[in-house]
Amino acid sequence: MTLPTTTLGRTGLRVSRLGYGAMELRGPGAWGPPVTDDAARTVLNEALDSGVNLIDTSPDYGDAEEHIGRWVSHRRDEFVLASKCGCPLADGDPAHVYTKANVRAGVERSLRRMRTDHLDILMVHLSPSVAVMEAEDTVAEMRALQDEGLIRFTGMSGELPHLPDHIAMGVFDVFLLPYSALDRSHERLVEAAAATGAGTVARGSVARSLTPPPEAVPEPVRRPLAQRHARLAAAHLDELADGAPVTELLLRFILGHPEVHSVIVGSGRSQHLRANIAAARKGPLPADVHTAVLDRLGGV
Template identity: 45%
Template sequence: MSDLQRRRLGREGPEVTVLGFGAMELRGTPHRNPRPLDEAVVADVLRTVLDEGVTFIDTSIDYGLSEERIGRHIGARRDEYILASKAGCPLEHLPDAPAGPLAHDYSAGNIRAGVEQSLRRLRTDRLDLLQLHISPSLSTLRRDGVVETLTALRDEGKIRAFGVSSTLPHVDDHLEIGDFSAFQVPFSALERGLETRIELAGRRGFGIIVRGGVAQAGKRAKQTADGRPVTWAGSGLEGLRDGDTEQGFLLRYAITAPGVTTVIVGTADPDHVRDNVRAARRGPLPADVFAEARRRLDAAGLTPQPSPAVG
């Protein structure tokens, strides 16, 4: 049994560890953003994830070889983890695709074909969570009958729950769709735009999966509300670390934020997996430290974006 804290992913969903694994780094070379990685390293990373007690793995058709590698190396340990993938993606890796978001297709035919392909590649008979990728608009969801397709797949046992990888400008519409079980959103101490919406989603009983929670250890600048770039060095958080690394503190901040269920962190290094687990084992930040971190981030201009008046 893992000693990592667990939280329920949605009202009736499974319990997952507060640290999850994002498998995009396992995408390999047949991808428009190649990530060469020896198969033995892939196996070591995935086995370390499970051996360290992480129980949530997030992948996608869009992540090149990621699904196949998960199936190959830990498919035999399928009962040890909750598995999430994406819907609406092109069915091929498209290594020559142009820069920018890939064109996604949320028709029933493409979603169903994607699920069947994912099940084969992942060597499993079900996806615990299927997420619509690239934050489709409400008009697209209605036009293509997407919720109806996902509901049918759930009723057939191909998936256990469904949700959406969401961001502005569509996240407020998504939060009104009660059929969704979970949302995957970008968030960190240095990228607090959706913080109030995450808290709202938690109050409504949705699961929240955070991506980007460690903000690359704060090395890449994020913009304040008035457009200024800020890195870890300008955040004011340094004096609050109390033995954490920068990345460890950022991970614990994301875990502490009200509404967050799990924070997925990707890596191709087994030692980084262990480092993240060590930080997560320390648990949420003490209440006074979290409050002070928020105060300092506000002072640095790293503030949540205004959200509609909602209950």
């Protein structure tokens, strides 16, 4: 069975409804087990072999861009490549800066790392305010990179409180935003973004909610993950899964949103990738199961 695809809004790009998130390939300093070169090569090529053709990454993701360049750059015409801008250029520097110089320098480094001459989508990372982007001419520099052929489309990796303003700007072709059965706070914003003609890509930490987050995870990230884990455990969604993994239920829930074009799920392990692909091939949940998931997890 083939992996379902759809058109990513006005970009016209045909993308798989399941995308691959490269965060788990970040290497040293990762919250989970380190990923070897062999594992990275295997999982990236298996994703492409299985029909996953949207790869989302970032300069913030450690070794991820290097892995993409090393292991699948020879297959560049087979996938849509999205990365981020505004990220630190120096290792260990947490500051995100949205100046024209930093945006351009980051893109040039990403292109070198991934051994490609263009990014299909360049997204602003970490959802800065419109005021910050206007002060730094962030979007103007993205347009210049677009004119030069170094990027094809612009995007925003956004979230509340600034995401409504990002959508109202009318300049971004793609939005990457949080959405899952456990976090529906951006549900109406998915619809608002799609209504402008933009492509929408969901990110949701589906698997991370199944187990308590490790102590190594920074507290601002660990706290909401722990809360989601507690909600998920209390909902007993395994009773609705008909023997399937709960991760499958959660992934298929996201695919049931008619305005979500693709959902990014990451893993450094082939068995997890294969399970996600099998789930995506089944498509959205039946309507009654979708409703039952909503009932058990509560409101937005």
